[in-house]
Amino acid sequence: MNRSGLKLLSLTTLLGSLLGTLPAQANNVQWNAEDTVETVILPVFNVDAEPESMAAPTVDIESELKTEPASVPDFETDFETDFGNGEPMEPPFLPGLNTEATSEVDASPTLSQAIAAYNQGVRKYRAGDFDVAMVRFNEAIAAKSDYAEAYVFRAATHIKLNDSASALDDYIAAINARPDYALAYFSRGALFYDMNEKVAAAEDFAQAIAIKSDYAEAHDYLGLTEAAMGNYEGALTHYTASLEANPTYAPAFMHKGAALIELEEYDAAVIQLTNAIDNSKNYAEAFLNRGVAYYHLGTHPAALQDLNKAIALDSNSSEAFFNRSYVYSALGRPNDALADINTVLTRQPNSIEAYMARGSLYSAQGNNTAAIADFNRVIELDVESSEAYKQRAIAQIGNDNITDALSDYDSAVNLNPVDEDIYKGRADAYAIYGNLPAAIEDYTYAIELDNSYSAAYAARGRALYESGDARGAYQDFSNIIRQNPSIASADVYYYRGLTLIAIGDTFAAHSDLQTAAERYLADGSADGYRAVLDRMRKL
Secondary structure (H helix, E strand, O other): OOOOOOOOOOOOOOOOOEEOOOOOOOOOOOOOHHHHOOOOOOEEOOOOOOOHHHOOOOOOOOOOOOOOOOOOOOOOOOOOOOHHHOOOOOOOOOOOOOHHHHOOOOOOHHHHHHHHHHHHHHHHHHOOOHHHHHHHHHHHHHHOOOOHHHHHHHHHHHHHOOOHHHHHHHHHHHHHHOOOOHHHHHHHHHHHHHOOOHHHHHHHHHHHHHHOOOOHHHHHHHHHHHHHOOOHHHHHHHHHHHHHHOOOOHHHHHHHHHHHHHOOOHHHHHHHHHHHHHHOOOOHHHHHHHHHHHHHOOOHHHHHHHHHHHHHHOOOOHHHHHHHHHHHHHOOOHHHHHHHHHHHHHHOOOOHHHHHHHHHHHHHOOOHHHHHHHHHHHHHHOOOOHHHHHHHHHHHHHOOOHHHHHHHHHHHHHHOOOOHHHHHHHHHHHHHHOOHHHHHHHHHHHHHHOOOOHHHHHHHHHHHHHOOOHHHHHHHHHHHHHHOOOOOOHHHHHHHHHHHHHHOOHHHHHHHHHHHHHHHHHHOOHHHHHHHHHHHHOO
């Protein structure tokens, strides 16, 4: 459970979302609007599209007709790409007739015509002339009804023409014609994946592997399918199998790195992503993901360097600009971060994630009016975004609009009644408003949802103290210190000292106040240090 007060957002990419976290804030229990505003993270994408350098090579379809080159289909992300927007990929190579059939060419004019039509269809397909390609593949299949390779390529043409149903029929026909045709299963699996039929996709990838055990691409995309279903540990097994089949296969290294990021194994992720880059020097997505891993490791200059490289390789990558804004923010460069988010919004004017990110940046800069405008836009695009209501409430508090903040928190609670951070935020607003009983009730509910929520214990302790319940406050502050006395904040020791004074235990109070003074001094908080010394003199 993330206890920094930072809420993770859910974002859609092929493997799901990759979200970052910022360092935990020190608990601050002073009752004012500025101190109760929590930092909001910007979501970070990881990308698992293949590099351009790994695109399917041109194959001489009249030679080595059964050879499958080491290439993969374009499973791409949802920013201005084909696969993520419902347009599946083309076949990973140019298939031809079985070698056993080519000996019949001279004896069979019909077969010769099928081959000629097929070859013309391939050339037209590669040239982007899909309507003519379709005519030629139709001719090839008319001349040879069991021409499995032609069915596969015609399926790809149907996909280019946005006819997935016909493509699926053609993949079935190819499999019926050649039950041992690994590529047909693999390609149908890709189509099922695009149709969000992940179980069917996994079955087809597994069947392709059963036919061709060293099918590196099928192992890789079976891993992608497992990852898409949230099984990252299982995905790692398939990526490893892919690399056993092809030890230089860069996409499997990249996907393995992306899965390790999801599992928060960032050092291991860097190793795999570096392997991907070593095997494909211009792999923009590998640089992007390694930048994400470096970010999580706190190595922000290295993260920035990798994201700069990703943008240099692919200036159209909105994900890279988005992620770089996050790194700029961590490096204390908010204007550069805003510039990158604005680039994303220029390209994706309805991007909920980008508006959330920009609103968060505005909030961090104290520009709460601009932040509210961005969160308004998010709510226009997604009226059920509890996160937008919550972040707008935080910005409302920053503008001293406590009533509006409470209304937004109410909306957020209605949309997401099991988010402890929302209850804690609403409790803070109640406390600022002066309604301590309501604040205590919400703090209590937040703690019931997460009994390790130190910030909620600290805030409830202060509210109880202000309400005159010194013993209840003492219990809350003690709970925090018991959880981890070495990192409990100076504020916690200070306020527990005050509760001990109220209870009448001045000896224990002196010990807590002394600890608070030492920690304020170590933190460089001169005001806190002086306040403690002043209170100790009065004991």
